[in-house]
Amino acid sequence: MTSAQPNGASVHQPDLIHAQPLLTLSGASKAFGPVQALKDVSLELYPGEAHALLGENGAGKSTFVKILAGVHRRDSGTLVMGGQEQPRTMDFHSPADARDAGIAIIYQEPTLFPDLSVAENVLMGRQPRGALGRIDVKAMRARVSGLLTELGVPLDPARPVRGLSIADQQLVEIAKALSLDARVLIMDEPTAALTLQETERLFRVVRSLRSRGAAVLFITHRLEEVFSECQRVTIMRDGTWVSSGPIADYHTDLVVRQMVGRDLGDLYPRGEATVGEVALSVRGLSQPGVFRDISFEVRRGEIVGLAGLVGAGRSEVARAIFGVDPRVAGEVRVGGHVLPAGNPRAVMAAGLGLVPEDRRAQGLVMDMSIERNANLAILNRLTSGLLMNRGAEAQNAQQWTSKLQLKAHRLTDPASSLSGGNQQKVVLAKWLATNPSVLIVDEPTRGIDVGAKAEVHRTLAELAAGGLAVLMISSDLPEVLGMADRILVMREGALVGELSRAQGSEEAVMYLATGQRPGAVDGAA
Amino acid sequence: MTRSDPVPTPTSSTPPGLLTRLLRAREAGLVGLLLLVTLGTAAINPLFLGVGSVRDLFLNVAIIALLVVGETTVLLMKHVDLSISSVVGLSAFLSGSLFIAHPGMPIPLALLFGLALGAALGSVNGLLVAYGKVPALVATLGTLYVFRGVTYAVVHGGQIYASKLPAAFLTFGTGSTLGIPNLVLLVVLIMLGFGAYLGSWRGGREYYALGSNAEAAVLAGISVTRRTMTGFVLSGAIAGLAGVLYLARFGTVDATAGTGLELQVIAAAVVGGVSINGGVGTLLGAGIGALLLGVMGSALVTLRAPGFYQQAIQGALLLGAISVDMLVSRRAAKHLQAAPERDGRTK
Numbered sequence: 001m002t003s004a005q006p007n008g009a010s011v012h013q014p015d016l017i018h019a020q021p022l023l024t025l026s027g028a029s030k031a032f033g034p035v036q037a038l039k040d041v042s043l044e045l046y047p048g049e050a051h052a053l054l055g056e057n058g059a060g061k062s063t064f065v066k067i068l069a070g071v072h073r074r075d076s077g078t079l080v081m082g083g084q085e086q087p088r089t090m091d092f093h094s095p096a097d098a099r100d101a102g103i104a105i106i107y108q109e110p111t112l113f114p115d116l117s118v119a120e121n122v123l124m125g126r127q128p129r130g131a132l133g134r135i136d137v138k139a140m141r142a143r144v145s146g147l148l149t150e151l152g153v154p155l156d157p158a159r160p161v162r163g164l165s166i167a168d169q170q171l172v173e174i175a176k177a178l179s180l181d182a183r184v185l186i187m188d189e190p191t192a193a194l195t196l197q198e199t200e201r202l203f204r205v206v207r208s209l210r211s212r213g214a215a216v217l218f219i220t221h222r223l224e225e226v227f228s229e230c231q232r233v234t235i236m237r238d239g240t241w242v243s244s245g246p247i248a249d250y251h252t253d254l255v256v257r258q259m260v261g262r263d264l265g266d267l268y269p270r271g272e273a274t275v276g277e278v279a280l281s282v283r284g285l286s287q288p289g290v291f292r293d294i295s296f297e298v299r300r301g302e303i304v305g306l307a308g309l310v311g312a313g314r315s316e317v318a319r320a321i322f323g324v325d326p327r328v329a330g331e332v333r334v335g336g337h338v339l340p341a342g343n344p345r346a347v348m349a350a351g352l353g354l355v356p357e358d359r360r361a362q363g364l365v366m367d368m369s370i371e372r373n374a375n376l377a378i379l380n381r382l383t384s385g386l387l388m389n390r391g392a393e394a395q396n397a398q399q400w401t402s403k404l405q406l407k408a409h410r411l412t413d414p415a416s417s418l419s420g421g422n423q424q425k426v427v428l429a430k431w432l433a434t435n436p437s438v439l440i441v442d443e444p445t446r447g448i449d450v451g452a453k454a455e456v457h458r459t460l461a462e463l464a465a466g467g468l469a470v471l472m473i474s475s476d477l478p479e480v481l482g483m484a485d486r487i488l489v490m491r492e493g494a495l496v497g498e499l500s501r502a503q504g505s506e507e508a509v510m511y512l513a514t515g516q517r518p519g520a521v522d523g524a525a
Numbered sequence: 526m527t528r529s530d531p532v533p534t535p536t537s538s539t540p541p542g543l544l545t546r547l548l549r550a551r552e553a554g555l556v557g558l559l560l561l562v563t564l565g566t567a568a569i570n571p572l573f574l575g576v577g578s579v580r581d582l583f584l585n586v587a588i589i590a591l592l593v594v595g596e597t598t599v600l601l602m603k604h605v606d607l608s609i610s611s612v613v614g615l616s617a618f619l620s621g622s623l624f625i626a627h628p629g630m631p632i633p634l635a636l637l638f639g640l641a642l643g644a645a646l647g648s649v650n651g652l653l654v655a656y657g658k659v660p661a662l663v664a665t666l667g668t669l670y671v672f673r674g675v676t677y678a679v680v681h682g683g684q685i686y687a688s689k690l691p692a693a694f695l696t697f698g699t700g701s702t703l704g705i706p707n708l709v710l711l712v713v714l715i716m717l718g719f720g721a722y723l724g725s726w727r728g729g730r731e732y733y734a735l736g737s738n739a740e741a742a743v744l745a746g747i748s749v750t751r752r753t754m755t756g757f758v759l760s761g762a763i764a765g766l767a768g769v770l771y772l773a774r775f776g777t778v779d780a781t782a783g784t785g786l787e788l789q790v791i792a793a794a795v796v797g798g799v800s801i802n803g804g805v806g807t808l809l810g811a812g813i814g815a816l817l818l819g820v821m822g823s824a825l826v827t828l829r830a831p832g833f834y835q836q837a838i839q840g841a842l843l844l845g846a847i848s849v850d851m852l853v854s855r856r857a858a859k860h861l862q863a864a865p866e867r868d869g870r871t872k
Contacts, residue, residue: 095745112745113737115804116730124734124745127727134725 019046019083021067022215023103028077040077041241042341043234045184045215050206052218052226052247056259061219064236065186068217069105070098095419100122104177109171112161116422119144119157122176138474151205168196174205186217187351191225192447195310203229221449223252224478228362233398259453268482269454269461275485276300278336279469280352280438282321290316291493294330298438298469303460305484306473308513315357316474318440322354323347328363334438348377353431355424357442358475363427365414370408371397373415374429398439400429404459420453421445428459439463442473456487457483477506487512550870551798551853555813558822566824574829580706584774586819588613590812592790594719595760596813600794601723602756603736603803604654605662609764609790611672612646613783616768618676621685621778628691634695639769640762643788646672647761648754655753666872673780680780687776697774708770715763720808732756736803773781791841793818796846818842 030038038060045051055061066072068079070092078091081101094100098105112121119141120127128139129452144157155164155172161172170190177185185206191199206216206229218230226233228248234244235258242258278297285294291313298304306314319325321332323344334337334350356362364373374397375382382392397411404425408418415426424444432437441460445453460483464470474480480487487499489512497512567574592609599606616639623638624630646668653664688697700707723729731752734742742749772778796813799806818839825835 042557094746095744099746105744110742111739113734114803115737115800116733119736120730124728125743127729127730133727134721135727135730137725208772377837 006494013508019048020087021045021080022047022082024078024080024082024087026078026094028064028067028074028079028081030067030072033322034053038074039240041133041236041239042077043217043244043422045240047183047213047215047231048210049232050210050216050218050230052220052230052232053236054220054223054226054234054255054259055242059236059259061236062188062241063239065105065188065217065219067092068098068103068184068186070095070103072375090433095260099180102181102183104180104182105183106170106173106177106185106187106190108232110166110173112169112172115160117141117158117160118148118155118164118172120180121161121258122147122157123170126179143179144175147178150178150206151175153201153205165198166193167195167202170194170202171205174209178209179487183212184215184217186219187383188219189221190218191222191449199225209465221447223255225449226255227252234385235259239286259449262395268479270303270483270485273301273303273342273464273485276467277332278468280321280471281331281333282317283331283333285317285320285327287316287320287325289493290356291490292322294490294495294496296488296495299469300437300467300469302485303464303470303472303483305480305487306471306490307477307480307487307509309476309489310475312490312513314490315442317490318354318442318471318473321347321440322352324354337455340464348434348436351437353377353434353439353442355427355431355439357446359420359423359427364423365416365500367414368491369412370401370406370415370418370426371411373401373426374411374433377430377434396433397429400433401425404432405455406428413431419452420448421456424448424456428456430461436468438469438471440471441471443475444472445474445479477509480504480509481506491515534728540629540780541583552807552810552813552869554849555797555810555817559813559817562817562820562824566827567607570827573824578823578827582819582823583627583709583822584706585706586816587706588767588774589786589789589793589819590815591715591784592607592764593768593793593815594716594808595763595809596787596790597794597799597806598667598719598723598732598756599661599760600791601732601736601803601806602753603739604753604756605791605801606647606650606661606760606764606785607665608646608650608668608672608759609767610783610786611669611676612761612764613768613771613786614778614780615646615672615676615679616642616765617778617782618680618685618771619865620769620782621690621772624691624772625685625689630691630766632694632697635769636766639765639767641765643768644762647758651754652755654757655750660831673784676782677780683779685772685776685778690776692773693778694773695776698770698776709773716808718813720812721810733804736805737802764868789818789839790815792843796842798846814846845865 006168013417015178019047023043023045028038028041029036041060041064043051043053043064048158053064055063055287063072065072073093079092080087081090090101090274092095113124116124122144123140128134128143130136130139136425141157148155148157148171151171151174153168153453155168155171161169161179163399164172176186190202194202203230210216222228232244232246233250235242235255237259238261276299279300282297294317296304306317308314316325316405320327321339323339323342323346327341334347334352337350339350340346360366365376371393375393378396379388382396384392396413401408401411406425407422408427415423418426445456448456457479460470460472471486472480481504484504485501487501487504487509488495489497489499489509491513496515498510542774543616563574572578592613596606596609618643620635620639633670650665650668653659654661657664669760697707702710723732731742734745735749735752739749742752768783771783775782793815794806794811795801795814796817797806797812798810798824799814821838821842822835825838
């Protein structure tokens with residue numbers, strides 16, 4: 001597990017103690033009707049620092065950010081912006097006010113104009129003008145080209161934003177922040193959808209912004225990033241401030257304890273597995289250009305981790321096993337029976353379930369009720385005659401959601417009303433209702449907070465202990481190392497190695513996944 | 526923050542944007558089709574390119590083309606204005622009544638009256654959509670019937686006859702300046718002005734921004750409500766002006782004047798490359814679209830095609846245009862996603 005090694009702090013660290021804070025928000029509170037979303041929260045941001053804002057989902061981080069963004073107005077508290085100038089007390093009435101004060105927000109999903117050019121996206125509403133107020137397109141492109149060069153990203157300012165990767169879109173947002181002379185950058189889970197290389201590039205840009213005296217407020221669920229990139233940290237829980245301080249005073253367990261407010265027990269509750277007979281057997285699975293000659297087995301009671309870089313072909317293997325994607329060669333057996341290719345219905349009937357990577361797009365029907373979602377995979381069992389049996393529906397949903405300790409107001413609420421962790425439990429409930437013997441989970445805890453993560457892990461461990469065979473695809477290395485009995489590693493479409501629980505270490509997995517010595521990953525990737 | 530110490534980076538060349546090139550290709554394609562239809566028809570019947578019939582063609586297209594200006598502005602915002610044909614009808618009838626009551630009224634005043642009436646009617650749409658948050662399709666479908674109903678009530682079975690209108694006004698409607706019909710000249714000037722505004726002024730670009738991503742528009746400090754309101758008022762005002770020109774062109778007007786124009790106008794804009802999903806399209810393209818539909822219509826008349834074929838062919842053209850759009854944008858999306866690798870951007 002990651003320890004408190006602030007190696008990113010050595011890049012460039014202005015003297016935080018003697019500098020004037022750029023931004024001081026003290027005693028901020030906000031209520032929405034009867035719900036107190038934020039209670040007396042304070043934060044100071046210093047020039048040149050990367051500051052992590054941590055908390056579980058629902059801790060009030062989003063509300064806090066929206067107050068700084070001018071989207072919500074705080075009920076009480078004071079905001080002072082300073083830096084080189086005389087500190088001034090601020091009151092934002094709109095996002096434009098916050099923008100003018102030098103605060104830029106970069107959301108997880110950038111909000112850009114897909115049909116307009118990169119240049120126009122950066123300078124919308126502030127395009128350079130020539131005679132009669134006509135937009136000077138040349139000057140606009142030159143200006144943005146300069147900004148992108150400063151950031152070290154060779155994007156064509158004239159190309160439309162449509163088609164850019166999320167990572168490139170974030171950089172367009174950062175260029176926008178630069179063009180506004182923003183001194184405070186707030187990034188809301190910026191790395192959640194990025195690949196390893198893209199994340200590294202983002203951090204390079206962030207370091208260069210910091211070295212010019214900007215303050216960066218980071219919201220993330222990835223604690224490794226906090227310890228490697230941030231100098232200070234603020235932790236929130238249930239809408240209140242818990243603690244703030246230099247990163248050196250913290251370690252992972254302390255952070256987790258403060259975020260959750262109780263001892264989580266073990267984040268990876270995995271005992272010795274009692275392994276039974278082979279449940280899933282894959283032989284020579286190939287799909288040209290995607291993956292080739294994949295062979296492995298998963299036994300009852302076992303959790304097998306499938307690790308590798310994003311794009312190594314892990315999810316594609318899972319989809320081919322499940323029959324949603326075609327496979328050209330190879331054989332898949334569940335409990336000894338050969339599964340037909342390209343027939344998910346038959347695969348489900350044979351006892352295999354797939355919890356997909358993107359629960360919002362692939363796992364759930366967001367507008368449908370929790371109950372309906374939980375029953376989706378067993379609709380035929382819940383019909384009497386032509387109609388759905390409402391009683392059976394409610395009963396089945398009730399049974400599984402209570403078994404997984406789902407926290408929901410009502411089971412008839414839409415799935416979109418749940419937090420990420422609870423949404424994932426609904427997807428799990430849906431598959432468990434089919435009574436599978438093999439469950440493939442793809443990135444089971446991506447984007448969910450640490451408390452919910454521990455619960456998902458506990459559920460998986462219990463299921464395995466009950467005899468389920470679990471294949472777990474995950475890019476979260478500590479998760480793979482903590483949960484899996486065996487680790488399979490894929491690189492560029494091929495299975496390149498297998499590690500036992502005892503052999504598993506971050507270095508060993510990364511070595512197999514990249515084909516490089518750990519230290520060389522950065523330069524060569 | 527200060528901007529010293531720039532990070533060294535490979536400089537990127539800036540070829541014309543892919544989207545611009547695609548749009549240009551789109552417009553070139555339309556012009557090609559236009560030439561094909563025109564020359565093909567002329568080869569069969571040389572009279573098609575006679576001075577008289579070309580003049581008629583342009584006069585017929587002028588009013589549609591003018592309405593396309595307002596409709597494009599609204600379509601760019603990812604809204605739609607169905608009520609324009611009823612605004613045309615009401616404006617044509619009321620300005621006719623005004624002329625009959627005051628035969629000496631100067632023509633610019635009549636045009637201003639049309640603009641003001643249209644703006645007032647457009648502001649009803651604007652209030653419903655921008656402030657009431659009623660979907661534009663529903664709001665303007667409602668006002669399409671309401672405004673038409675008002676026209677029937679006002680007209681009360683009557684009619685405006687060309688013989689009762691002042692001669693000066695009818696001369697304006699049928700006359701020419703420098704050999705170009707007055708109406709065509711006026712419409713071309715308005716299109717050029719508006720085209721430049723939408724393309725190269727901050728206010729004009731906001732319509733694109735709004736239709737492309739309304740949420741991002743708010744974050745960019747654009748007042749979405751006000752911009753939406755302005756768009757509908759503009760569309761109404763232009764329809765009101767078109768009503769006065771309709772009267773000048775045809776002279777005789779009853780309560781059904783302009784019925785069905787809205788769909789022709791939307792068809793012209795879409796054929797011309799304006800996306801019904803907002804944010805994409807130019808007035809140049811939309812204008813060519815209007816011309817193409819007009820040329821098709823009159824070519825079919827010249828070729829003595831039965832009337833019902835004309836509608837079917839217009840419809841087919843619309844479907845063709847939308848299919849081409851989807852194909853092109855899907856290709857473009859693929860192309861754009863593949864682009865980073867080629868530019869060596871993934872490091």
